[in-house]
Amino acid sequence: MAAERPSDLALIWQQTRYQNKIFWRTPIAAFFTLVFPLMFLILFTAIFGNEEISGLGVTTAQFFAPGLAVFAAASATYTNLAIGTAISRDNGILKRVRGTPLPPWIYITGRVVSAVYIGALAVVIMMGVGVAFYGVNVYWRTIPAVIVTFLVGVACFAALGMLVAAIAPNGDATPAITNATLLPVAFISDIFIVTDDPPAWMEALGNFFPLKHFGDAFRAAFDPTLTGAQFHWDNLGYMALWGVVAVVLAARFFKWEPSKGGGRRQKKREKAGA
Amino acid sequence: MTAVEVRGLVKTYGSLRAVDGIDLTIEKGEVFSLLGPNGAGKTTTVEILEGHRESDDGSVQVLGFDPAAGGREFRERIGIVLQESAVEPELTVTEVLDVYGDVFPRRRPTGELIELVGLEEKSSARVKTLSGGQQRRLELALGLVGDPDLVFLDEPTTGFDPSARRQAWSIVENLAGLGKTILLTTHYMDEAQFLADRIAVIAAGSIVAEGTPDTLGGREQAEATIRFAIPAGKSISDLPIRPVSTANGMVTISHPEPTRALHQLTSWALDNGVELGALSVQRPTLEDVYLQLVGDENGG
Numbered sequence: 001m002a003a004e005r006p007s008d009l010a011l012i013w014q015q016t017r018y019q020n021k022i023f024w025r026t027p028i029a030a031f032f033t034l035v036f037p038l039m040f041l042i043l044f045t046a047i048f049g050n051e052e053i054s055g056l057g058v059t060t061a062q063f064f065a066p067g068l069a070v071f072a073a074a075s076a077t078y079t080n081l082a083i084g085t086a087i088s089r090d091n092g093i094l095k096r097v098r099g100t101p102l103p104p105w106i107y108i109t110g111r112v113v114s115a116v117y118i119g120a121l122a123v124v125i126m127m128g129v130g131v132a133f134y135g136v137n138v139y140w141r142t143i144p145a146v147i148v149t150f151l152v153g154v155a156c157f158a159a160l161g162m163l164v165a166a167i168a169p170n171g172d173a174t175p176a177i178t179n180a181t182l183l184p185v186a187f188i189s190d191i192f193i194v195t196d197d198p199p200a201w202m203e204a205l206g207n208f209f210p211l212k213h214f215g216d217a218f219r220a221a222f223d224p225t226l227t228g229a230q231f232h233w234d235n236l237g238y239m240a241l242w243g244v245v246a247v248v249l250a251a252r253f254f255k256w257e258p259s260k261g262g263g264r265r266q267k268k269r270e271k272a273g274a
Numbered sequence: 275m276t277a278v279e280v281r282g283l284v285k286t287y288g289s290l291r292a293v294d295g296i297d298l299t300i301e302k303g304e305v306f307s308l309l310g311p312n313g314a315g316k317t318t319t320v321e322i323l324e325g326h327r328e329s330d331d332g333s334v335q336v337l338g339f340d341p342a343a344g345g346r347e348f349r350e351r352i353g354i355v356l357q358e359s360a361v362e363p364e365l366t367v368t369e370v371l372d373v374y375g376d377v378f379p380r381r382r383p384t385g386e387l388i389e390l391v392g393l394e395e396k397s398s399a400r401v402k403t404l405s406g407g408q409q410r411r412l413e414l415a416l417g418l419v420g421d422p423d424l425v426f427l428d429e430p431t432t433g434f435d436p437s438a439r440r441q442a443w444s445i446v447e448n449l450a451g452l453g454k455t456i457l458l459t460t461h462y463m464d465e466a467q468f469l470a471d472r473i474a475v476i477a478a479g480s481i482v483a484e485g486t487p488d489t490l491g492g493r494e495q496a497e498a499t500i501r502f503a504i505p506a507g508k509s510i511s512d513l514p515i516r517p518v519s520t521a522n523g524m525v526t527i528s529h530p531e532p533t534r535a536l537h538q539l540t541s542w543a544l545d546n547g548v549e550l551g552a553l554s555v556q557r558p559t560l561e562d563v564y565l566q567l568v569g570d571e572n573g574g
């Protein structure tokens with residue numbers, strides 16, 4: 001009987017496909033991941049004009065599009081994985097999965113691969129709109145670095161998303177946790193604003209979190225004033241470190257059972273007076 | 275062959291001993307039903323057997339596995355219908371059965387399962403649009419998708435309409451016919467009566483009675499109840515047997531030997547040329563026995 005077992009690869013592909021389906025059937029998630037970051041690009045170029053930013057030697061779009069692409073990729077992995085996984089646990093879906101022969105790591109991998117795929121799509125949309133409408137330049141010599149930086153970055157943020165899912169008390173609390181972390185960090189990571197002379201503590205804080213490293217490494221690949229392949233191993237290594245720590249902690253605290261009293265289903269029943 | 279073997283099972287939540295020393299043996303091919311009031315410890319017991327929860331004491335063997343450590347091989351052979359669970363609300367009925375079915379080495383075709391639980395009209399509907407009972411039917415189908423040797427059904431028919439319940443019963447009967455082992459919890463006594471080969475009644479974490487539906491709690495030896503309407507023109511003092519009660523013109527007689535009592539009553543009726551209207555003879559129902567058993571436990 002063991003011979004007829006589906007292969008791991010087939011199962012991962014299957015799980016990924018269904019997670020993608022679920023994503024596209026949740027319009028609110030699709031909007032916030034794919035469309036919402038684009039609105040910043042449109043806004044910033046409208047407010048500042050698409051001129052060369054003084055002191056940086058790049059246009060507004062050339063500077064912000066890579067950073068916003070990184071922000072979108074982080075949303076697709078960190079925010080979506082944390083919220084989606086926590087809600088699935090509340091609903092009892094994770095428990096159901098745990099009762100089947102599907103190896104848990106394959107289920108998690110399916111969710112992560114789906115999130116990475118959506119993240120890649122978000123990056124392509126952002127850079128594509130930049131190239132098509134805002135004169136953003138892409139350089140062939142940095143494409144390998146773009147891909148590697150993207151993969152290391154989303155791996156790190158996917159791990160952080162799973163960590164939030166692991167420690168969040170319930171699905172309702174998760175959006176608050178992800179928004180209250182990702183947004184402030186984005187402000188000190190040169191995603192939405194660039195501060196000429198930030199206070200030392202703010203710079204230190206920005207450097208502490210992985211988002212700035214993701215943004216810096218990714219943006220360097222689109223910087224017209226630089227040359228070479230633009231692999232920033234220091235940034236990549238730092239993100240990898242965050243990722244590994246997050247994976248270890250997430251694995252340590254991850255639960256498949258809904259917490260007693262925190263679940264949506266439970267609440268629904270209480271409301272119904274059952 | 276034994277499918278489930280449980281000895282001295284204990285599970286505590288804080289200071290509560292939710293399961294307090296249970297012994298159970300379920301043979302392969304048996305339909306075994308756990309009955310008991312809310313909070314008796316049925317779900318806790320079943321979920322330990324499924325590998326969802328860990329016990330605090332005692333030994334558990336399910337299909338030869340320790341469920342807490344059984345892993346993939348174990349889960350390939352069991353099917354689970356949880357008391358409280360959910361399915362991906364964004365997927366359709368067909369998609370859900372496909373994605374969960376494909377993780378089993380041996381699986382039942384999606385179309386066959388949809389037909390089995392009567393969801394043909396909803397096969398391409400999103401799960402979130404199903405009614406409560408329809409969703410429960412889908413969960414039953416999901417419990418069978420891997421063609422399991424042992425099926426855990428924790429209140430599988432709660433929320434079913436009467437015809438869906440009958441349909442579910444025939445599904446379980448068919449499974450039993452195929453030699454599958456079934457562990458069923460239910461609050462419906464007619465369900466246990468109809469389906470179970472054996473029943474254990476559990477109250478406050480302990481088993482208070484065990485037996486077949488017909489012998490549980492000494493049911494086969496209990497007094498039968500005979501009821502009929504008092505014939506016109508006759509009074510209670512004319513009857514050959516003292517009734518235990520009369521109300522609204524109906525007489526109730528309890529008797530350890532219903533054959534003899536009936537013979538006396540019908541002879542008397544024939545001799546007097548009267549009819550015993552609405553005559554009935556009843557053993558105590560499973561529900562009567564059950565209520566007595568759990569009532570005793572609550573009182574003592």
Ligand SMILES: Nc1ncnc2c1ncn2[C@@H]1O[C@H](COP(=O)(O)OP(=O)(O)OP(=O)(O)O)[C@@H](O)[C@H]1O
Pocket residue numbers: 260287290292310311312313314315316317318319357
């Ligand atoms: N995770 C838990 N944490 C704390 N207490 C629990 C937990 N699960 C169950 N209990 C308690 O254990 C006892 C047995 O619960 P269980 O769910 O096994 O009952 P049950 O017989 O299935 O009841 P029902 O017929 O209502 O489904 C109850 O008192 C319940 O409150």
Ligand SMILES: [Mg+2]
Pocket residue numbers: 316317318357428
């Ligand atoms: Mg229960």
